[in-house]
Amino acid sequence: MSRAFVSVRDLRVSFGRGARLIHAVDGVSFDVAEGEVFGLVGESGCGKSTILRALSGLNPDWSGEATIAGRPVARTRDPAMARTVQMVFQDPYGSLHPKHTVETALMEPVRIHGLGDGPRRIERVLTEVGLSPAFRYRYPHQLSGGQRQRVAIARALILEPRVLLLDEPTSALDVSVQAEILNLLSDIRRTENLTYILVSHDFGVIAHMCDRVAVMNHGVILEELTVEALMQGRMRHAYTRELYEASAGYTRRLERSGEEADVAA
Amino acid sequence: MTAEVRTEASAQGGLRAWLLAETVTGPGQARAQKLYLGWRRFAANPLALLGLGIVLALVLLAVLAPLVATHDPFAQSLDRRLLPPSSSHLLGTDELGRDIWSRIAYGARITLMIVLLVALIAGPLGLLIGTVAGYLGGWVDVALMRLTDVFLSFPGLILALAFVAALGSGLENAILAIALTAWPPIARLARAETLTVRRADYIAAVRLAGASDLRIIVRHVMPICIPSVIIRITLNMAGIILTAAGLGFLGLGAQPPSPEWGAMLSTGRAYMLGSWWLAAMPGIAILVVSLGFNLLGDALRDVLDPRSS
Numbered sequence: 268m269s270r271a272f273v274s275v276r277d278l279r280v281s282f283g284r285g286a287r288l289i290h291a292v293d294g295v296s297f298d299v300a301e302g303e304v305f306g307l308v309g310e311s312g313c314g315k316s317t318i319l320r321a322l323s324g325l326n327p328d329w330s331g332e333a334t335i336a337g338r339p340v341a342r343t344r345d346p347a348m349a350r351t352v353q354m355v356f357q358d359p360y361g362s363l364h365p366k367h368t369v370e371t372a373l374m375e376p377v378r379i380h381g382l383g384d385g386p387r388r389i390e391r392v393l394t395e396v397g398l399s400p401a402f403r404y405r406y407p408h409q410l411s412g413g414q415r416q417r418v419a420i421a422r423a424l425i426l427e428p429r430v431l432l433l434d435e436p437t438s439a440l441d442v443s444v445q446a447e448i449l450n451l452l453s454d455i456r457r458t459e460n461l462t463y464i465l466v467s468h469d470f471g472v473i474a475h476m477c478d479r480v481a482v483m484n485h486g487v488i489l490e491e492l493t494v495e496a497l498m499q500g501r502m503r504h505a506y507t508r509e510l511y512e513a514s515a516g517y518t519r520r521l522e523r524s525g526e527e528a529d530v531a532a
Numbered sequence: 533m534t535a536e537v538r539t540e541a542s543a544q545g546g547l548r549a550w551l552l553a554e555t556v557t558g559p560g561q562a563r564a565q566k567l568y569l570g571w572r573r574f575a576a577n578p579l580a581l582l583g584l585g586i587v588l589a590l591v592l593l594a595v596l597a598p599l600v601a602t603h604d605p606f607a608q609s610l611d612r613r614l615l616p617p618s619s620s621h622l623l624g625t626d627e628l629g630r631d632i633w634s635r636i637a638y639g640a641r642i643t644l645m646i647v648l649l650v651a652l653i654a655g656p657l658g659l660l661i662g663t664v665a666g667y668l669g670g671w672v673d674v675a676l677m678r679l680t681d682v683f684l685s686f687p688g689l690i691l692a693l694a695f696v697a698a699l700g701s702g703l704e705n706a707i708l709a710i711a712l713t714a715w716p717p718i719a720r721l722a723r724a725e726t727l728t729v730r731r732a733d734y735i736a737a738v739r740l741a742g743a744s745d746l747r748i749i750v751r752h753v754m755p756i757c758i759p760s761v762i763i764r765i766t767l768n769m770a771g772i773i774l775t776a777a778g779l780g781f782l783g784l785g786a787q788p789p790s791p792e793w794g795a796m797l798s799t800g801r802a803y804m805l806g807s808w809w810l811a812a813m814p815g816i817a818i819l820v821v822s823l824g825f826n827l828l829g830d831a832l833r834d835v836l837d838p839r840s841s
Contacts, residue, residue: 325736349742362733366755368562375751376741404556406566422737 271298272462273305273322273430278331280317291317292329293486301429304456304463306473306494309483310510315466316357319432322464323354336429350380353423354432358439359415363407369393369418370403376426392421395458397451413444417451424455431456433465437472449475470514474498482507570835580831586824594640603631605638605791614807624809627799632813635791639814642703642792643821646776649707651765654714659761661715662722663753667730668745677723680716688713688771689778696784703792706785710775714768721764725757759836766829770822777818793818 280292292314299305307315321329324344333340336351356362363372370389377385390400396417407415416436423431436452437445449472456463467473473480474494481491482504489504502508550561551568574580593600602622609629617624623632665676683691688710695709729735730753738752777794779785786792788799793814800810 323740325739344739344742346742349740352740354737354740356733356737358733362737364734364738364752364755368559370559375738375743379741379743379747401555404559404562406562419737422741426741 272301272303272336273299273464274332274334275318275322276332278318278321278329278333280314280321280326280329290486292321294331295483295486295488297481297488297491299462299464301462302456302460303479304465304477306477306480307464307466307483308468308470308473308480308510310468313483314486315483316434319354319434319464319466323352323432324348325354346380349376349428350426351428352430352432353426353428354434355416355419355423355436357435359412359419360407360439362419363415365407368404368406369398369410372418372422373425376422380426382426388425392424395424395455396421411444412440413447416440416444416448420448420451420455424459427459428461430462430464433463435467435469436465438467438469445472452476468514470497470511482510574831574835577831577834579827580834583824583827583829583831586820587828590640590644590821590824593637594644597637597641601631601634601637603634605630605634606789607631614803614810616807617809623813624807626796626810627803627807630789632796632809635796636793636814636817639791639793639796639817642786642790643773643776646703646707646710647769647772647825650711650714650772651769653708653711654718655761655765657711658715658718659722659754659757662719662724663726663749663757665719666723666726667749667753669730673723676719680719683713683716684720686713689775692775692779693782693784696779701784701787703786703790706776706779709779710772713775714765714772717768718761718764721760722757725760726753729753729756759832763829763833763836766825766832769825769829773818773822773825 275298276296278292278295279290281288281290283289295314295318297305307318309315317326320326322333322335322340324340324342327342327344329342335348338348338351341348367375373389373392374385377388382388389403393400393402398414398417398421402410402414402418407418410418420436431452433452437448440448452463453476455461463476465473465476474497477494479491479493480497481488482502483489484506489506490502492502492507496502497507497511500508500511502511551565553561553565556562556565574584602620607630612621612625612629613627615621615625615629621631621633623636626632626635661676661680665673665680686694691713692706692709695712696705699705699708735748735752738748743752776785776792777797780792780794780796781798783795783798786795788795796814797811797818800807800812800814803810
């Protein structure tokens with residue numbers, strides 16, 4: 268890990284004060300190489316999204332050290348960092364401004380950074396996420412969930428970042444659309460040589476996308492393992508096994524009910 | 533044959549088709565479509581159209597006052613005083629023989645000016661204070677909201693009276709005083725609305741893009757708050773008109789001989805028993821216009837408020 272592209276050391280985030288102090292993230296360290304997809308998995312409330320919010324600069328109250336692309340992550344928002352790290356949010360229904368057209372939403376980062384050539388950039392990212400230019404003047408309420416998430420990805424890409432933070436990018440979408448978005452994200456990563464940090468509670472998504480995965484519980488990383496090790500069941504921690512089997516069991520049950528439906532049909 | 537039918541249909545519904553088209557070709561069309569859909573919802577409500585009609589009638593009356601007035605609103609003639617409504621004086625004459633219809637027509641200008649100026653001062657001021665307090669939070673929020681509380685803790689008319697007493701009576705000071713009492717509820721509203729969106733992911737996304745606080749407030753938070761502020765101001769119009777009329781009634785607003793409706797009502801009070809039309813006519817005008825703004829505000833809420841749909 269000498270050429271870590273993203274490096275996090277002893278990251279701590281806490282909320283509240285006094286007796287109600289909660290350590291949401293309690294000393295987390297990990298490294299991500301350039302071009303790698305690193306997964307953070309765990310149940311709700313284990314602190315995985317909080318890590319992303321700290322790394323992105325949305326939550327300034329954290330301690331520890333983090334560097335991305337060789338630059339320390341500042342506590343305050345930093346315009347240069349905006350062009351290195353971008354984020355895709357969980358809920359595409361809440362991440363697009365309801366009063367802004369796709370064009371306005373995509374133009375905003377270009378304007379903020381005073382970059383020229385807005386229309387060409389918009390056309391490029393729209394093509395990249397597989398939306399036709401006809402979507403440019405639509406409002407979010409005229410788009411489906413999958414289309415909205417594509418716009419959100421396009422917005423994250425328009426500043427040409429090196430790292431994308433993905434906060435459960437498919438969990439709010441229909442099952443039929445989830446695979447489309449995941450494949451899109453994989454394709455984009457390959458063509459743009461991006462580094463992803465993907466947060467999910469779904470082992471299916473993790474297995475599909477990631478190279479390595481860290482399993483979190485109560486604000487700490489229990490273990491870090493490769494996806495191969497995960498698939499072969501070579502986890503060291505009982506909690507990981509439990510979580511993995513719960514998720515796999517759920518998938519199997521889904522498959523079985525699908526087969527039954529086929530038989531019935 | 534089918535081609536002919538099709539071209540005919542598209543010629544007929546050219547604008548309509550453009551306004552409802554699935555594929556939008558420019559930002560202008562996107563905005564026009566949004567307006568058109570809003571208008572269709574608005575027009576489906578008969579009370580909304582009534583409210584809009586009354587407000588438009590007020591505007592027309594104000595603009596066309598010299599044309600629709602049958603007499604000079606300031607011309608006194610003591611031999612024609614206190615005449616009841618008739619064909620020569622549609623709404624009768626007052627205690628100085630001035631034509632009441634003509635005075636109401638010119639008074640519409642004063643009413644409209646009060647309403648517009650108060651909206652233009654109180655709306656942006658309240659919106660700015662509310663969004664800044666709500667978005668920045670912390671001590672800025674505390675300071676601005678305590679200030680708002682101070683203004684809110686007085687009844688509007690009392691506060692306006694105090695301002696007018698301090699500034700001196702007159703129409704301009706009355707407008708200023710009313711505007712100063714009208715912004716706090718708007719600031720409160722804008723702050724509440726801001727608090728519901730400041731944690732939204734779309735605000736987080738634009739923060740991540742590196743936007744400054746000012747840019748976020750103006751371009752991203754304010755568009756969310758503007759519909760409710762417009763609704764609130766429209767609904768407040770009735771109160772503003774009544775406050776202005778109240779100040780006029782107490783002799784602190786528009787000064788004689790200006791045909792302000794509240795002042796007309798006030799002088800008419802002395803002749804109420806013998807000549808009811810002196811007080812009734814400006815009173816009816818105030819009532820109708822207040823009702824019109826209320827109906828319009830209710831209808832705008834139905835169209836603009838996303839939560840009601």
